[in-house]
Amino acid sequence: MSKPELFADIILPFPVDHNFTYFVPREMEGQVRPGQRVIVQFGSRKLYTGIIRKIHTTNPGITDLKTIVSLLDAKAIVNEIQLLFWDWMSDYYMCSAGEVFKSALPSGLKMESESLVFPDNNFNPDNLTDNKLKLIYKTISENPGISLRRLSKIHHKANIFPDIRNLIDHNSAFLIEKVHEGKSIKTRTLIFLNPELNSGPAFEKALESLARALKQKQALKEIAGLSCNDRAEITGIKIPINEIVTKYGHATLKSLINKNYIIREEELIAPIKWNNNQIKDPETLSPAQQSALYSIREKFTRRDVILLHGITSSGKTEIYIHLIKEIIERGEQVLYLLPEIALTSQIMHRLYNVFGDEAGIYHSRFSDSERVALYNRMSGRQAGEYKIILGVRSAIFLPFRKLGLIIVDEEHENTYKQFEPAPRYNARDSSIVLASFYKAKVLLGTATPSVETYANCMTGKYEKVVLKERYGSIKLPEIIISDIIAARKRKTMQSVFTPVLIDAMDKTIKNGKQVILFQNRRGFSLFLECQDCGWIPKCKICDVSLIYHKFNKSLVCHYCGFTRKITEKCDHCGSSLMITRGFGTERVEDDIALIFPGIKVARLDLDSIKSRNSHDKLLDDFGKGEINVLVGTQMISKGLDFENVSLVGILDADQMLNYPDFRAYERSFQLMAQVSGRAGRKDERGKVIIQTTDPANPVIKFVKENDFESMFTEQIRERKLFKYPPFVRMIKVSLRHKNYDMLVKGARYLSDELKLTFGNRVYGPQSPLVGRISTYYIMDILLKIEKQSSFKKARVLLKNIIREAERNKWLGGMRIILDVDPF
């Protein structure tokens, strides 16, 4: 009897909620395992990388089953725990396994094919009657192996394939699918001084020969390792070519190479290396830190998740480092998550000092080849496994061998939630599931816990360790509330500053101390408004007001990028009284320069940090005291510790408080508390001034009294009353369509349909804050499932209802986006 046929269920990178079954060719039997990558043909010709999810002998009963083209890995690249994690993620966040696959692996590991067209040389082009086909054939025969993509570009046709098929039918051309090699092996070009010039005289001679080519002379000196005037030793160090090219240009470099003064060399990009400091022991912990660490250790014997609630500057990082050391000494690995890339480099330096090469770093600012290298090291396909990975949310997809601990620092941060594209996962919540698969522990750290996490501590699901003491006995700052309305009435406002703040800033700067100003909005002014008729310039295709950008005098839509010139006159009534309303960091920066001439102001926000380094440089300058006032968005609220900052100003607390979201108060409290934590160091008590039009707002009071507990109690009461998490779980069903009437009709139909099953758990449909993005109108339906009922069942029901509605074409081709636990 012959052996049964073998089938493989393959995860392909598409948003379809099932896997695809392929034949396993006989010669691959015994080699194929779940988690390996394969190349398969999908559709009429394209080849894709897929992941084997399952090997089995059940014939799916599909005619024309295709066969796996090739097996890429001898050993699984996605381990069993990862596969289970992917399953969980696609199930919980209601997306396809393919979408998880897509975001889980660096793109160098997910190749796909490109169609290349070759001419048949025995073919006589005169046989073609069609002129257009003749031209295309000419291009192909002149460029054998040209890609379809380039061909359609050259001939200015969006879809050239029908013509190519015509040529193929004429036996004049054929196609070959070529799989891209991925960019996993990347080189860079280095240049260095020709060693023959390493002796002084030869080098001098070369310089003399360049007496009339100043640029080349300069470049040669730099390449030799000599700065312009310095006459030290010739180093002959290899430097990246692009540094010299950007400074001196291609031509300069070319002539130097032609003269054989310098040599170029291709080098494989080395794994990420940090400076080679001596490895040091972790710093000694304070008694408070020591007892927190003891507590964590002890509570981990009973619970898998612990919240470390440590006020700002209490030294949480040092506790993490001690804990990490214990875990890796046991032979287990640690994943250390941070909410954003900007914070990674300073933490990495601290980790590097203690753990050296055992620590690796993973986030999107690294090139794909670097990410592939790190992935390969972690999966054991390449030597040099890291023991600690520091990363942002996507690091939860790395292959760990034996994960022992996940640290989620600043667990309350909303950047842990991915919005676009699917999977719309929350890395903090997913970490807890991932850890349970590895039987690992999770430590959530923050000064301002999220309401959900704190509630989990209250119910005993998580344990809590509190760190009340600031490291080095730094005092908590004094918090002063400054009433904007009162100042306006007395006409004492200067630009956006109350006299209280102006006064404090003046004193602070005179004392040689530094100021941080917080304004959670970018740009110059928010928008323009006609003082006569109230008309506001809005984006033509999105439903938002245009943001005024001062530097190029334009109005920009922050959603679609639409830009128009600034309106001098009102489009509506022709009045020339256009005034600016609201303010952002850029305006604050400008106004300070006017009010305090001669002082140094800098701005830290998304616009002001373009490159990898400028952010670090800015903070470095501020740390050195070269900047008096730093204006920033929420970027300044996290992890920046500066000795010399004694004043923090929160310019517009209302703007945060009035945001229409159930988390607005929680978020405001977190931001204000975090920003306040930047004020005051060792010997001096810092000062925080909060400007508001609503001094009686309870959140402001809680911030002033540093009273997290009361804020939590009040919030949890409201959440219960108005049915919000953690009392319910929410799913946002977002509907998009170009036609507004169709959208409304479809949305109403779907919500009625949902109400039949879910009753009053369905809210909406309603237009979100921004009701249109690009040319798509949007409507949201919210589903609230109480904690007691089965969330799993609700997801299945929801999926079935949507599938049924789509099948009956009741939704008219709307795009439906599901967001589980939305933010």
Place this chain on the structure above:
DNA sequence: AGCACGCCGACT
């Protein structure tokens, strides 16, 4: 996601 099949406006 691609790609093919299928039905309505501006061109040889």
Place this chain on the structure above:
DNA sequence: GTCGGCGTGCTC
């Protein structure tokens, strides 16, 4: 009268 626009529907 076609070409070709992108609107629906599969793809193992």
